[in-house]
Amino acid sequence: MGRIFSDPSDVAQEEIVWPIESFKLLPELGLVVVISLCQLLTQAALGMSLAPLLILGRHFGIDHEPGQMSWSPAAYSLTVGTFILVAGRIGDLYGHRRAVLVGWFWFGICGLAAGFTVYAKNHGHIYFDVLRALQGIGPAILLPNGVALLGRFYPPGRRKDMAFSFFGLTAPLGFMLGATFSSLIGQLSWWPWIYWVHAIVCFIAAALSWITIPSTIDEDNPLRREKGALDVPGCLTGVSGLILINFAWNQGAVVGWETVYVYLMLLLGILAMSAFFWVEKKATYPLVPLKDLSREIILILVAVGAGWSSFGIWIYYLWQSWLVLRGDSPLKATAQFSPICLSGIIAALLAGYLMSRVQPGYILLGSMVAFGASNVIAAVTPPDLTYWAASFIGVLIAPFGMDCSFPAANLAASDFMSRDKQGVGASLVNTMINYSISIGLGIGSLVETHISHNRSLLDGYRGAHYVGIGLAGLGMLASLVLVRKVDRLS
Numbered sequence: 209m210g211r212i213f214s215d216p217s218d219v220a221q222e223e224i225v226w227p228i229e230s231f232k233l234l235p236e237l238g239l240v241v242v243i244s245l246c247q248l249l250t251q252a253a254l255g256m257s258l259a260p261l262l263i264l265g266r267h268f269g270i271d272h273e274p275g276q277m278s279w280s281p282a283a284y285s286l287t288v289g290t291f292i293l294v295a296g297r298i299g300d301l302y303g304h305r306r307a308v309l310v311g312w313f314w315f316g317i318c319g320l321a322a323g324f325t326v327y328a329k330n331h332g333h334i335y336f337d338v339l340r341a342l343q344g345i346g347p348a349i350l351l352p353n354g355v356a357l358l359g360r361f362y363p364p365g366r367r368k369d370m371a372f373s374f375f376g377l378t379a380p381l382g383f384m385l386g387a388t389f390s391s392l393i394g395q396l397s398w399w400p401w402i403y404w405v406h407a408i409v410c411f412i413a414a415a416l417s418w419i420t421i422p423s424t425i426d427e428d429n430p431l432r433r434e435k436g437a438l439d440v441p442g443c444l445t446g447v448s449g450l451i452l453i454n455f456a457w458n459q460g461a462v463v464g465w466e467t468v469y470v471y472l473m474l475l476l477g478i479l480a481m482s483a484f485f486w487v488e489k490k491a492t493y494p495l496v497p498l499k500d501l502s503r504e505i506i507l508i509l510v511a512v513g514a515g516w517s518s519f520g521i522w523i524y525y526l527w528q529s530w531l532v533l534r535g536d537s538p539l540k541a542t543a544q545f546s547p548i549c550l551s552g553i554i555a556a557l558l559a560g561y562l563m564s565r566v567q568p569g570y571i572l573l574g575s576m577v578a579f580g581a582s583n584v585i586a587a588v589t590p591p592d593l594t595y596w597a598a599s600f601i602g603v604l605i606a607p608f609g610m611d612c613s614f615p616a617a618n619l620a621a622s623d624f625m626s627r628d629k630q631g632v633g634a635s636l637v638n639t640m641i642n643y644s645i646s647i648g649l650g651i652g653s654l655v656e657t658h659i660s661h662n663r664s665l666l667d668g669y670r671g672a673h674y675v676g677i678g679l680a681g682l683g684m685l686a687s688l689v690l691v692r693k694v695d696r697l698s
Contacts, residue, residue: 235420239361242420244375245413246308246354248382249315249406250288250347254645255386256402257281257340258527259538260394267326267399268333273462276333281524282458282649283337287344288351289643290450294443295345296352296635297495301437304360305421307353309414315346316410323400323407346410351642352635355618360425366564369619373560376615380552380607387545391538442495445484450643452477457650461657496636505636507690511572512617513640514683515609517648518579521676522606524649525656525669526586526599533591533666544595544603551604555611562612563619569691571616576687578609580680587673591666614641651675 257280264280265271299307322339325332358375362368390402456474465471488494530536530544562571585602593599617637652672660668 238420240358240371240374242413242416243308243354243357244378245416246311246347246350247375248378248385249410249413250351251379251382252386253284253315253319253343253347253406254281255383255388256390256406257284258524259387259391259542260399260402261527262531263394263399263538264333264336268336270333276462278461278524278649278653279333279337279458280340281520282454282646282653283341284344285520285642285646285649286451286454286458287341288348289639289641289646290447290454291345291348292352292635292639292642293446293450293495295349296356296638297438297443299349299353299356303425304353304356305417305423305425307349308357308417308421311346311349311353312410312414312417314349315343316407316414318343318346319403319407319410323403326398326400348642351638355638357421357425366560369563369615370560372615372619373556373563373611376559376611376618377552377556379610379614380548384542384546384549387538387542391542395537395539437493439487439491439493439495441487442484442491445480445487446495449477449480449484452480454643454646454650457647458653461650461653465654504690504693507686507693508568508572508617509636509640511576511683511686511690512613512637513644514679514686515572515576515579515613515644516641517644517651518583518676518680518683519606519609520645520648521652521672521679522579522583522586522602525652525672526602529586529591529666529669530599533669544599547600547603548607552607552611555608556615558608559612559615563616567691567695568616568619569687569693571612573684573687573691575609575613575616576680576683578605578607578612579683580677582606582609583673583676583680587670587677617641648676648679 261277261280262271265273265277270276295307295311318339322336322343325336325339328335355372355375358368358371362371386406389405390399393399393402393405452473454477456470456477459473460467460470463470485498488496488498527541527545530541531538536544559571582602582605585598585605589598589602614637652675655675656668656672658668659671
């Protein structure tokens with residue numbers, strides 16, 4: 209039941225010699241750990257956006273502009289989600305190991321530059337947000353190529369299930385590490401060191417990747433010699449469309465939708481995406497092989513996108529309610545988030561156990577329920593209610609959304625795609641996850657700003673959480689349809 213998308217005959221015809229079969233245990237563990245650093249440091253950078261957000265807001269003089277402050281995590285998630293499509297294809301053509309090394313150096317260099325915006329005299333927050341957006345291109349390169357390496361090294365089976373589960377487990381751990389150390393540095397030292405320390409770790413990860421990942425995995429791909437294999441028109445139209453649509457949604461909350469350039473950019477983004485789908489149908493080597501996407505995979509992408517949009521709203525506005533409404537320090541807020549480490553481990557192990565036993569639709573349905581439940585708890589919790597009565601429970605539940613949906617969706621895409629398109633499969637899932645976080649923030653911020661202006665900040669935060677509940681409901685619906693379709697085929 210867990211392998212509904214792969215055709216065993218395809219694997220037999222390719223006569224694949226899976227690299228992991230010749231590995232010993234210690235090199236294998238080292239490989240999985242190093243590849244999982246792609247996920248860990250990606251989520252650490254997201255934690256670095258939220259934990260010291262008020263410290264950054266005060267420095268740049270925007271601490272009374274919530275819509276403007278939301279751009280820090282939104283800009284990062286925007287480019288992570290947007291450039292994954294291109295990065296996965298580049299990895300398929302020119303080598304996933306090479307792409308991972310490039311991603312680490314890009315991630316580190318842009319992080320160094322983001323720290324130096326502390327010296328900007330005017331409009332420092334704009335420079336910072338731009339560099340955060342540029343920084344997001346690094347994990348956009350790392351995530352699909354890291355997942356693709358796991359997909360290429362492991363044959364279908366329980367070891368592959370557990371490798372993907374471990375990769376997913378590093379998401380909450382990475383967020384907590386980023387939030388903890390950024391809180392410590394932001395409160396006790398100087399905030400630019402948050403980004404400089406992260407950059408140093410990225411360079412160390414690059415060195416470890418160079419040592420651990422075998423260079424033989426990047427043997428020449430025959431597609432590299434084919435004219436048009438990169439699908440440049442698809443790259444240009446797809447990236448432009450995603451950026452314009454996302455920018456419009458997030459900027460609309462800052463300047464208002466009555467501003468002409470906001471809905472003009474939204475219109476241009478829709479036109480660019482329309483051109484993208486037209487180009488992909490005509491391309492010899494499409495960036496997204498639309499004709500190869502089954503209805504089941506599309507349902508998985510819809511569910512993942514809706515669920516992670518809900519998650520983006522939950523984590524941002526819960527954090528803001530602790531910092532703004534309750535007056536908690538970044539360190540205290542981080543401590544209150546720490547239970548996600550324990551529940552994240554449990555969720556990842558549970559996902560690894562279930563993936564080879566049940567179809568992905570059931571796992572996704574459970575994760576959507578977790579996303580929705582965490583938003584319900586946040587929406588109805590009074591600010592003065594003790595943490596242990598409600599917020600603690602929501603923090604325990606949320607990782608079952610993250611750590612069950614992520615490996616299940618990635619594994620399904622990996623098994624569905626052929627070995628030479630592992631980067632494309634990983635790109636689709638990771639695009640939906642990271643792009644949806646940013647879109648969810650934009651929608652939630654739009655609702656929150658409107659309600660807060662007419663009523664109160666608490667009502668605005670609750671309104672955003674209600675949006676998160678609705679998005680999780682959409683994810684549940686897509687998962688239920690997936691379950692019914694697969695059950696009929698079984």
